[in-house]
Amino acid sequence: xxxxxxxxxxxxxxxxxxxxxxxxxxxxxxxxxxxxxxxxxxxxxxxxxxxxxxxxxxxxxxxxxxxxxxxxxxxxxxxxxxxxxxxxxxxxxxxxxxxxxxxxxxxxxxxxxxxxxxxxxxxxxxxxxxxxxxxxxxxxxxxxxxxxxxxxxxxxxxxxxxxxxxxxxxxxxxxxxxxxxxxxxxxxxxxxxxxxxxxxxxxxxxxxxxxxxxxxxxxxxxxxxxxxxxxxxxxxxxxxxxxxxxxxxxxxxxxxxxxxxxxxxxxxxxxxxxxxxxxxxxxxxxxxxxxxxxxxxxxxxxxxxxxxxxxxxxxx
Amino acid sequence: xxxxxxxxxxxxxxxxxxxxxxxxxxxxxxxxxxxxxxxxxxxxxxxxxxxxxxxxxxxxxxxxxxxxxxxxxxxxxxxxxxxxxxxxxxxxxxxxxxxxxxxxxxxxxxxxxxxxxxxxxxxxxxxxxxxxxxxxxxxxxxxxxxxxxxxxxxxxxxxxxxxxxxxxxxxxxxxxxxxxxxxxxxxxxxxxxxxxxxxxxxxxxxxxxxxxxxxxxxxxxxxxxxxxxxxxxxxxxxxxxxxxxxxxxxxxxxxxxxxxxxxxxxxxxxxxxxxxxxxxxxxxxxxxxxxxxxxxxxxxxxxxxxxxxxxxxxxxxxxxxxxxxxxxxxxxxxxxxxxxxxxxxxxxxxxxxxxxxxxxxxxxxxxxxxxxxxxxxxxxxxxxxxxxxxxxxxxxxxxxxxxxxxxxxxxxxxxxxxxxxxxxxxxxxxxxxxxxx
Numbered sequence: 057x058x059x060x061x062x063x064x065x066x067x068x069x070x071x072x073x074x075x076x077x078x079x080x081x082x083x084x085x086x087x088x089x090x091x092x093x094x095x096x097x098x099x100x101x102x103x104x105x106x107x108x109x110x111x112x113x114x115x116x117x118x119x120x121x122x123x124x125x126x127x128x129x130x131x132x133x134x135x136x137x138x139x140x141x142x143x144x145x146x147x148x149x150x151x152x153x154x155x156x157x158x159x160x161x162x163x164x165x166x167x168x169x170x171x172x173x174x175x176x177x178x179x180x181x182x183x184x185x186x187x188x189x190x191x192x193x194x195x196x197x198x199x200x201x202x203x204x205x206x207x208x209x210x211x212x213x214x215x216x217x218x219x220x221x222x223x224x225x226x227x228x229x230x231x232x233x234x235x236x237x238x239x240x241x242x243x244x245x246x247x248x249x250x251x252x253x254x255x256x257x258x259x260x261x262x263x264x265x266x267x268x269x270x271x272x273x274x275x276x277x278x279x280x281x282x283x284x285x286x287x288x289x290x291x292x293x294x295x296x297x298x299x300x301x302x303x304x305x306x307x308x309x310x311x312x313x314x315x316x317x318x319x320x321x322x323x324x325x326x327x328x329x330x331x332x333x334x335x336x337x338x339x340x341x342x343x344x345x346x347x348x349x350x351x352x353x354x355x356x357x358x359x360x361x362x363x364x365x366x367x368x369x370x371x372x
Numbered sequence: 373x374x375x376x377x378x379x380x381x382x383x384x385x386x387x388x389x390x391x392x393x394x395x396x397x398x399x400x401x402x403x404x405x406x407x408x409x410x411x412x413x414x415x416x417x418x419x420x421x422x423x424x425x426x427x428x429x430x431x432x433x434x435x436x437x438x439x440x441x442x443x444x445x446x447x448x449x450x451x452x453x454x455x456x457x458x459x460x461x462x463x464x465x466x467x468x469x470x471x472x473x474x475x476x477x478x479x480x481x482x483x484x485x486x487x488x489x490x491x492x493x494x495x496x497x498x499x500x501x502x503x504x505x506x507x508x509x510x511x512x513x514x515x516x517x518x519x520x521x522x523x524x525x526x527x528x529x530x531x532x533x534x535x536x537x538x539x540x541x542x543x544x545x546x547x548x549x550x551x552x553x554x555x556x557x558x559x560x561x562x563x564x565x566x567x568x569x570x571x572x573x574x575x576x577x578x579x580x581x582x583x584x585x586x587x588x589x590x591x592x593x594x595x596x597x598x599x600x601x602x603x604x605x606x607x608x609x610x611x612x613x614x615x616x617x618x619x620x621x622x623x624x625x626x627x628x629x630x631x632x633x634x635x636x637x638x639x640x641x642x643x644x645x646x647x648x649x650x651x652x653x654x655x656x657x658x659x660x661x662x663x664x665x666x667x668x669x670x671x672x673x674x675x676x677x678x679x680x681x682x683x684x685x686x687x688x689x690x691x692x693x694x695x696x697x698x699x700x701x702x703x704x705x706x707x708x709x710x711x712x713x714x715x716x717x718x719x720x721x722x723x724x725x726x727x728x729x730x731x732x733x734x735x736x737x738x739x740x741x742x743x744x745x746x747x748x749x750x751x752x753x754x755x756x757x758x759x760x761x762x763x764x765x766x767x768x769x770x771x772x773x774x775x776x777x778x779x780x781x782x783x784x785x786x787x788x789x790x791x792x793x794x795x796x797x798x799x800x801x802x803x804x805x806x807x808x809x
Binding site for chain 2: 146
């Protein structure tokens, strides 16, 4: 396949003076799981709404499947779970799913069969005839999840799909997402939970303040960032390490967790020299490992303290 | 197209399933029947008024007036109860005030103390005979119908007395002043329409009322349901697969279909009830002939068609406007101040209908049946009451369609932006920008 499923080209979106998305470019290729990462207020949901055609970009262009049509024309090929979950509270679960299927252009008959199958798969088949408002929040989210996937779309866009779910249900959803990707379909989901993205995604884009910070295949992003990271675990006498860890010829940056730390070696520094220095100072070590950087650490290194002010920034 | 149909079906089915729909479907006919039957039941129970006449005139005209009052009956039949029971209290000019005040002191109490109380006190003086001026003190002076009846009888009594004094035979006077008994029969295209004037009035009134209620209730339901969709955030899911126009049209048509279904149920049961009113009336212990004489109008096919056409067009027009207002707001409370503008148009149309019923061929009536906002209320009423030239109907319908398209376009523009706007409510200037965007 030549053209990407989603191509965003230098898109800008402003809301009353506040730039939500700033000259953002992004490509999502067919197949696999793509993670859209970023702190709260980074512009993830706005980006997704732009892809869905719910918002119109002020500048730039968006194309889906290499076609110029908007997402509404292509809605039969796209499944969408918005960040703000919403269902008709008074409708029966099964009727609701059938209706959502119909709005995607599948027949009532097919929609009914598929809806039953999905309710079965999600373990809420007993609730088919209940009203949506009688369901727990988690169950409602499952129903909406099923609604987004009912028409077997080739591109699935999920905005924070795992937020608000208990671990068991999050696991069920994760399995489904993985299964979709295994069928060769494309999943794009947004999250601010890095560990999750790290385990599931093969491609990512980290955005902050409406702009792309880093994007690409996860392995590539990690390789580009530099593999010279060291995870440390302390048992005692951690204070003896203070001087060594502050030595900028050895350590470029440190992410200190107290009893453990993750640090990035300085350019040209030898990890053996670091270990020797720590042993020499008789620092109590429990753990010393050369690791590839976590997305979390890449994220913090790239976005840094700026992320904290991303929300507050409003240009006059 | 198929998607619009899904939205219409959902809207219709979910609405018809609610308890509110069931209750309103059952309650309105009960209410209507009550409105029709209550006056009949009430008039059956109206009582003889006890009237005291304080006669301060030198010609002792009190007895003569009392005689005429006593001839009045509560109903049309000769066997009916007398309308007044009268007692005359002659008084000299000096005593007049005292006698009057004594009687007034026993007037204006509730029904409990009938025997010794007066419904009203009539005061006659010499001036009455000369100028026609006289006073009535009573607890029921607010009852317009009772007062006008009393005034008519008194006028006749005074005229008879004056003519008698000039030497005219009282028998002749009675015959000469017998009131005209006017029967009205509607003519349509040169043929008798089989309707009395009263029936055609009732029909026009009922149609106008139903249009007003239906447009107001269902229009507002469209508005609240849009707000609910915004609040439940389902809008975003829908917006990803449906165009705003599909959503708007589906919603208005769906709500309209539910409204039509409800009216069909009402109309069907009304036809059934009126055809079976004899046996039904017996169940409630009512005289079948009283019920048969009820002016229940028959609706000709052309009136029905015009009525349905205007209902449909009017509802779609107002439904679209209400939906646009729903799209602009975040809560039901917020909608109220915007909805007022739309409701105003409906109210003006509704109240114009009353004046049109009184004079269906007036310039006002003709002008209003050309304005799309008012035509749905005014035109069916005129069509049922008078003969409207087909060209006028065609122009009115044409303008109605143009108005509908314009309003739908406008609503669609507002809807497009409004449905995904949360937070603060827009100013008029912002709404204007949405329309132009």
